[in-house]
Amino acid sequence: xxxxxxxxxASGGGSIINISFGRGTAGVxxxxxxxxxxxxxRGMTKCAALxxxxxRIRVNSIHQA
Numbered sequence: 879x880x881x882x883x884x885x886x887x888a889s890g891g892g893s894i895i896n897i898s899f900g901r902g903t904a905g906v907x908x909x910x911x912x913x914x915x916x917x918x919x920r921g922m923t924k925c926a927a928l929x930x931x932x933x934r935i936r937v938n939s940i941h942q943a
Contacts, residue, residue, distance in 0.1 A: 891934030
């Protein structure tokens with residue numbers, strides 16, 4: 879996202895899609911580090927969507943099953 883956002887701003891907008899895993903939407907027993915990174919990607923996507931919306935850049939995440 880850091881590399882793509884400046885180019886997207888310059889071109890008037892765009893779309894960023896982050897790919898994650900469905901287990902990132904719930905806790906996972908005995909997988910603290912793994913689940914934490916999935917939660918982080920979800921939160922980072924939400925924050926980036928809010929920050930980049932004014933530049934006409936959509937940011938979404940797909941959580942695969």
